[in-house]
Amino acid sequence: MQSYFKFEFLHFFFNKKNIAVYVILLFFSCYYAMVVAPSYDPIEKVDKLEMEARYLTREDFLNSVNTERMHPSTAYAVMTYPEWNEYEKGRLDALEEHDFKKYAEATSKWYTYSDGMIYKGGDFLFYHPRYYTYGNNYAREDGHFAYLSAASRYEGYAEGDYALSIDVFEERTALQTWQRLLQSYLPFILIVSCILLSADIVLKDRRNPTLLRGFPMSPWRRLLVKGGVALFGSILAFIPLAAGLLIIGARNGFGSLDLPVPIYSHVDKSFSLISLSEFMLQNMALIILWFVLIISLLLLTSILIRNEFANLFIGFAVVIGEFTYYTRGIGFIREVQWYPTSYIQVGQVISGYRNYVYESNALTLGNGATVLSACVCIILLTVFIISNLPKFKQL
Amino acid sequence: MLPFLRGVCMRNVLKTVLMIEKSNKKNIAACIIIAVFVFGLISFITTEEKGNLIKERTGDYQSVSSALYKFQIEDASENGDGSDLYKNLVRQQRVISTQRMAARVDRPALYLETSLELADLRDAAFKMDGFQDVALYLPTKTENQLQRVYYQELVNEGKSVSQNPLSFYQFLGYLFGIIGAGWFIFVSIYSCGILIEEFQHTSLIKGYPISFGKYVLAKCSSAMLMVGIFILLLFICSLPLIYFNGLGDSSYPVAVYSGSIEVFTTIKFIGVSVLYMLLIALFAILLSIILNMLLKNMYLTMFVQLLLYISPYLFPGMMAFVPWNPINYLNFSRIFNGETLDLATPAALYMSQGLITIGVCIVIMLFIIKAFFTAGKLKRV
Incomplete structure (x- = not known):
């Protein structure tokens, strides 16, 4: 068994296509770090001009308003602006004094207060204009989520003992960039790499069938070894991606693994904080489970259909499966938590954002792990049965 | 050998090489990628409501x-x-x-x-x-x-501002407007291993009845032929749009920067883009051959090519400093947009300048490759 593992291992890592995948990943991670990451422009950034503009507008209004016989909305403004401006002033002053802890505290309060005003305030107050894109009927919900998430994050910064900086606030440090990417397209890149790496792991043997006769192993065990090698290879895909992380770290600092990450809970509609290291570990666990699922699926299609392009097609179908049924709020009427494809956006599942957009409270790490492992078990069982059929003894 | 016979020989080699290429998985994969790209772009335009x-x-x-x-x-x-x-x-x-x-x-x-x-x-x-x-x-x-x-x-x-972005010409205009960003990467990944087998096992080619130089030429031509097929495929995959959305307006204006801001008709824009694509593809293939000779490693070749491609992004100041550097023109969409004019150190890179630069470099590279093979270095490889 060991020698066969070694044999497969060497085959895997001297496979031209696989090395090419690693090289391309390395290139894109460097490209991302050097060209894309510096132009990251978050909506909720530390922008002095915006704060000043809001502050001065409200201050001017308060100074010049005639408080006799007011229109109800004027009265509302007169009532709410002083507190709002107090927080805004706090943020501006803290920024002036470079007191980041104070800034975090004031900002957290500002976000909580703003969200309370805007979300419940009816149709005359708005979130940042960049949420209101064309055709986005959920701009208000997006703003609500972003504001509450920022409030919780800044609260974490204010309470803990971290080395704060503007890069940390805007989530530009290396580890935070990694965390942001896990919540956007990094899971796709990793899973697609896994598909590309393992698409030919079984079918390559058809080129030299005699070579394998020498190994006294059953097809099932052989498949298991192949799966193991592919899993190991897919996990190694993290290494070229880490190169980009080093470049970002050298530029914007690495951040700390203790930094807080806000997690949304749909049950009580609020955020709680976990540390970045915990967030990463949960993500890694789910991603590795995805790798196992994809690899076992590809093993199954390899012995059933026996065509590399069919493997790729089925792999990609799983990756984009969620788009076929995803609609905002669909979780309210459909049991999306039982579809494995609902968990493909690993970071968003763990941060609770998927629950928010699906309006479901069942898309959790635990459910994800259960559903994915169940799929893996079913697929592997099928592979086991098929590989033990006399017809398939010769792979 | 008689010149006539030599011609027959060359044709035979090309035929053999093409026959090998025909069953090459890489070509099939590249064709699929192109088809997926075109259809993906169509669905992207639909979902993003381009032209709305x-x-x-x-x-x-x-x-x-x-x-x-x-x-x-x-x-x-x-x-x-x-x-x-x-x-x-x-x-x-x-x-x-x-x-x-x-x-x-x-x-x-x-x-x-x-x-x-x-x-x-x-x-x-x-x-x-x-x-x-x-x-x-x-x-x-x-x-x-x-x-x-x-x-x-x-x-x-007196033309209308609203055009169906999915009519044939309008779609091609959009497609060629963005393809410049990835074309060089695509061709360099496609061609990065073009001669690696031959350099690793020189005895393989010593058995051929023609000189190695000719063999390289045949390889190069077959790769260029494939590139031609890829470009053709872009058009072929867009053909269904004629049926669904009509031909569109081939003389619809496209604003480009070509030394000055001016207007091309869509068809002219497509023509210039295809010319650029052919030259860049040849450039990438020759560069692959040279890097294959120097580095003897397919992945290093690919990596070096990709690094060369992004070097203008990393050192934008260099573009104004050395405008005649062919690397500046590899992302030709960027040149057509005049993007380089808005950098911190503005660089005026002209469309025609790019064609000339890349053309000159192709000639130089051809000479280098020829010199290399006639100097008998191959025996020592």
Whole structure:
């Protein structure tokens, strides 16, 4: 068994296509770090001009308003602006004094207060204009989520003992960039790499069938070894991606693994904080489970259909499966938590954002792990049965 | 050998090479990637509602609102307290609203008129104090000029501003407008291992009845033939659009930077793009051969090529310093957009300059390769 593992291992890592995948990943991670990451422009950034503009507008209004016989909305403004401006002033002053802890505290309060005003305030107050894109009927919900998430994050910064900086606030440090990417397209890149790496792991043997006769192993065990090698290879895909992380770290600092990450809970509609290291570990666990699922699926299609392009097609179908049924709020009427494809956006599942957009409270790490492992078990069982059929003894 | 016989031989080699290429999985995969790209682009245009003027103007409106978010709300009238830039932005916002209204009630003349007014307003804004703070939300100077020229041409030609983006020519115009960003990467990944087997096992080719130089030429021609097929495939995959959405307007204007801001017809734009693509493909293939010789490793070849490709992004200052560097022109979409004019150190890279530079480099590389093979170094490889 060991020698066969070694044999497969060497085959895997001297496979031209696989090395090419690693090289391309390395290139894109460097490209991302050097060209894309510096132009990251978050909506909720530390922008002095915006704060000043809001502050001065409200201050001017308060100074010049005639408080006799007011229109109800004027009265509302007169009532709410002083507190709002107090927080805004706090943020501006803290920024002036470079007191980041104070800034975090004031900002957290500002976000909580703003969200309370805007979300419940009816149709005359708005979130940042960049949420209101064309055709986005959920701009208000997006703003609500972003504001509450920022409030919780800044609260974490204010309470803990971290080395704060503007890069940390805007989530530009290396580890935070990694965390942001896990919540956007990094899971796709990793899973697609896994598909590309393992698409030919079984079918390559058809080129030299005699070579394998020498190994006294059953097809099932052989498949298991192949799966193991592919899993190991897919996990190694993290290494070229880490190169980009080093470049970002050298530029914007690495951040700390203790930094807080806000997690949304749909049950009580609020955020709680976990540390970045915990967030990463949960993500890694789910991603590795995805790798196992994809690899076992590809093993199954390899012995059933026996065509590399069919493997790729089925792999990609799983990756984009969620788009076929995803609609905002669909979780309210459909049991999306039982579809494995609902968990493909690993970071968003763990941060609770998927629950928010699906309006479901069942898309959790635990459910994800259960559903994915169940799929893996079913697929592997099928592979086991098929590989033990006399017809398939010769792979 | 008689010249005639030599010709037959060459043809045979090319035939053999092509036969090998035909069953090469890489070619099939590349063709599939191209087809997926074209169909993906079609679905992207559909889902993103490209060509929906109301959507585009709403995006503009939103950007200006974001810019205005940085200003205290003040009196924006002619004699008001607001700064010049603030007044300008408020007027931009108003003009965009008019545009949006004109698109909604289908008044093309009004739409074009307000578009030109907007371009003028934006042109004035570049010189105002504090522009840098909001530059992120507004088009750059070159983008604005391109827009202006495009609208002016529409007014002159009496053409309609709304075109179906999925009609054949309009789609191809869009496709060739963005393909320049990835074409070199695609060809270099495709060709990075072109001669690696031969360099690793020289005995393989010593058995061939022709010189190695000829063999390389045959390999190169077959690769170029494949590139031709890839480009053809782009057109073929777009053909269904004729049936569904019609041919479109082949003389519809496309604003490009070619040394000055000017207007090409769509068909001319496609022609120039294809020419660029062919030259860049040849450049990439020859570069692959040279790097294969030097590095003897396919992955290093690919990596070096990709690094060369992004070097202008990493060192933007170099572009103005060495405008005759062919690497600057590999992303030709960027040249057509005039993007390099808006960098911190503006570089005026012309379209024709790029063609000449890449052409000259191809000739130089051919000489290098020829010199290498005639110097008998191969025996020592």
